[in-house]
Amino acid sequence: MTARKPSLTKTVAAQGKRLLMDAALKLTAQSRSINALGLRELAREAGLNPNTFYRHFKDIDELGLTIIEEMSNKLRQPLRDLRRQAAESVVPPELAGIGWEENPLLNLQKATLATKETVKLFFDYVAQNPNAFILGVRELHGASPLLRQALRKVMADFAQDMADDIKQLKLLPMLDDVTLLEVASTISREMFQLSMDYIEQPEQRNAIFAQAEALVVMLFTGATVLKGHGRLLVQALEPLPA
């Protein structure tokens, strides 16, 4: 057997697949659910023959899965980058190594600023890729069990990424792994939920942004206190008793 090189062929052909996926994304963004798409309508929008659909997908569910997979791949790394970017813009490199017990106030400020920055960047990202988020949130609770399951996994991955990053960047060193993942899951869920409001109600963007910020800070604070590190945190927040 000699080495295969199907890549060249692939780049030349397979326009149909792309066209169909783009058409699906366009139609779903305009208020439709993927399963509600007719495959003829889809082909029409893509400028293709209805039968071409069968060359690439056996189902509309399969189309949906492919789109979801692609979107997940496209979003995941950028979202991680956003967090890194936010953390670095906030933490002066020379202070990175300081233990949080030595300076809880600094640590608190650090985490708060970093999350605020991340939230901001996240919403910017949402505004730039609205279709991806609309489709994701819609199908997460949509009619197709297959797509629901796939998106559940995507959300879980996002949450795990977030927990990993928080741990690696040492933003919340006082939280154990399990709690961290729970908090990250909640934040991830809420963020996606709020992203819909953010897209659909442009006039309320500032309020939504503020609400998201407050939510994250509340969760971090609540988790910290409940994990028994409340005293240090409160001392940092309320330096002097009245």
Added chain:
Amino acid sequence: MTARKPSLTKTVAAQGKRLLMDAALKLTAQSRSINALGLRELAREAGLNPNTFYRHFKDIDELGLTIIEEMSNKLRQPLRDLRRQAAESVVPPELAGIGWEENPLLNLQKATLATKETVKLFFDYVAQNPNAFILGVRELHGASPLLRQALRKVMADFAQDMADDIKQLKLLPMLDDVTLLEVASTISREMFQLSMDYIEQPEQRNAIFAQAEALVVMLFTGATVLKGHGRLLVQALEPLPA
């Protein structure tokens, strides 16, 4: 003009409307979105002539709106009752009047127990009326803007109810109204979201329940600390410094 009394007529007739609504609920619960329902399919399921649909609704959207309205009315008061029930089962009536500053620990325990009880009752309620929640969560992010808007309002009402109850029952007297509503909105969103997991993954119910509980406590705690009442709360949680 004499007084009209169309009520008698209404009770006798209008079976068709009920049948259609029930059919819609049955079909949507089995993994479909309301807009994806054909009105013929609907009539078939209801055992009626397709045209009967037009006698009661002009649209499928209108059907959806009617169902949503009915569900909201059916759920809203029971949910409030759950909270009252939980609060009363926890607060001994003779202690109801004690100010929280005088005994923050008692107050904290009270609020925590009451919310835990409410969460438990809520999930029981979800398990008993799964179809209502499935439809609600699905259409909240579904394809029809009309239904989305209607469900947004329903959710907002639920959150407002919750905030009102917390205030009236004096469970979190240290939080101002705005913060309370924000927290209640988040809890409401998360609860509905988690209710889907609760329905679809019966084997994980204990874990989901625990997660919901933890979330509520975290939010309450976080909000309290951030509103400047952290010292009292922490002193209640950590009676003695190590």
Added chain:
DNA sequence: TGAGAAGGTAGACAACTGTCTACACGCGAT
């Protein structure tokens, strides 16, 4: 009593749907 509104039925229409079989083109490998 009898007009008419409300609820339900029947039949028909064009339009659209998913899917099948058959055909055509371009490519790389044998």
Added chain:
DNA sequence: ATCGCGTGTAGACAGTTGTCTACCTTCTCA
């Protein structure tokens, strides 16, 4: 040279859909 494969097209099929007009029954109220 040609086989086979990936991709795209064409035409046709039965089944389903939303909607229209028309007709029938039952109840109410004036």
